[in-house]
Amino acid sequence: MDDLIKLVKTYRLTVGVADRLRLAEEIFRLIEPDLRFFVFRAIQPPAAEDVLQEVLKAVATGMKKFAGGSKEQFWGWCYRIARNKLNDHFQRQATTREQPMPQDELWQLVESSPQVSPLSPADRHDLEYAMKLLTTSKPECYDYLWKHFVFGLGYGEIAEERNLSYDNVRMKIGRCLDEAKSLVS
Amino acid sequence: MFGRSQIARFLIMPKPNPDAELALHKLGQRIREGFAKKHPTPDKSLETVRDAVREQYAQEQEAERGKQPAPVAEKERDPQPPEPDNR
Numbered sequence: 001m002d003d004l005i006k007l008v009k010t011y012r013l014t015v016g017v018a019d020r021l022r023l024a025e026e027i028f029r030l031i032e033p034d035l036r037f038f039v040f041r042a043i044q045p046p047a048a049e050d051v052l053q054e055v056l057k058a059v060a061t062g063m064k065k066f067a068g069g070s071k072e073q074f075w076g077w078c079y080r081i082a083r084n085k086l087n088d089h090f091q092r093q094a095t096t097r098e099q100p101m102p103q104d105e106l107w108q109l110v111e112s113s114p115q116v117s118p119l120s121p122a123d124r125h126d127l128e129y130a131m132k133l134l135t136t137s138k139p140e141c142y143d144y145l146w147k148h149f150v151f152g153l154g155y156g157e158i159a160e161e162r163n164l165s166y167d168n169v170r171m172k173i174g175r176c177l178d179e180a181k182s183l184v185s
Numbered sequence: 186m187f188g189r190s191q192i193a194r195f196l197i198m199p200k201p202n203p204d205a206e207l208a209l210h211k212l213g214q215r216i217r218e219g220f221a222k223k224h225p226t227p228d229k230s231l232e233t234v235r236d237a238v239r240e241q242y243a244q245e246q247e248a249e250r251g252k253q254p255a256p257v258a259e260k261e262r263d264p265q266p267p268e269p270d271n272r
Contacts, residue, residue: 017242021235028234033221036230053233060237109219110212123211126203130212133205149209150216181205 002071004030012064024060032056034075035082038151041101042086051089055082076157083161100142103135133180141176148173 004027011023039052058081066077110127113119119127134145147153147161159169 017239020238020242024234024238025231028231029226032226032230033224034217036224037217037220053230056230056233057237060234061241064241106216109223110215111219112222113215113219119215126208127212127215129203130205130208133209134212145209149206150213152213152217177205177209181202185202 005069005071005074008063008066008074009069012066024063027063028056028060031059031075031078034151035059035078038079038082039086043089047089047093051085055085058085072154075152076154079151079153079157080160100135100139100146103131106131106134129184132184133177136183137176137180141179144169144173144176145180 007023007027007030011020011027014020014023035055036052039055040048042048043051055078059078062077062081066074068074068077110119110131130149134142134149137145144158147158148155153161155166155169155173158164158173159166162169164172
């Protein structure tokens with residue numbers, strides 16, 4: 001079983017406050033960067049920092065009641081909380097929604113990851129191709145591809161966010177991928 | 186044996202496009218890794234989490250205490266048996 005979901009399950013069963021604090025710290029060290037990325041992609045600092053702290057608080061408070069049993073379900077649940085907090089913020093502030101991230105910024109992030117695991121020439125070739133797919137797609141497709149492949153959201157989570165059916169999202173992502181492939185080749 | 190022109194043709198031959206889904210997954214993973222490396226979890230976030238956990242724990246303790254019956258009420262609900270009649 002994945003480490004993250006093991007920690008979450010243990011947290012749910014833990015009674016003592018000292019053990020809960022230790023487990024919560026381990027869990028949030030794993031999930032905070034992805035949640036930060038999700039929030040900071042949607043809104044600008046300093047508001048993004050406040051929204052992120054609200055998201056972290058809501059996840060920490062709700063974790064005892066999280067009923068899922070897989071890592072995917074846990075991430076789906078976390079992103080749902082983040083999305084709701086972002087929507088609250090959009091309603092309060094009437095801010096503009098996320099814009100596609102500039103390609104050079106994306107490459108900077110990719111370039112800073114090799115120290116985690118080295119980038120081989122074959123990897124670089126794949127990543128260049130993927131970057132082309134992403135950046136040549138139309139805005140709506142970019143959003144679908146970004147959410148599914150970059151944030152790692154499942155079809156179910158995107159369907160919930162868009163008020164669409166699971167199959168509808170699956171087909172849309174498939175079509176977007178085919179379209180991007182034809183634009184790149 | 187390959188002739189020189191065949192080798193040259195092989196070297197300049199465009200590489201086939203990789204599997205699109207796999208490549209995008211790989212890109213997503215790299216982007217997230219890169220972001221996590223550039224933005225390690227700050228103390229502020231961990232402090233928010235600790236506060237939330239402590240607050241929730243305190244609320245649970247409070248609720249537990251609320252569930253336990255007060256000692257006086259306990260007496261009323263469970264009266265002592267009558268003294269045995271020794272007459």
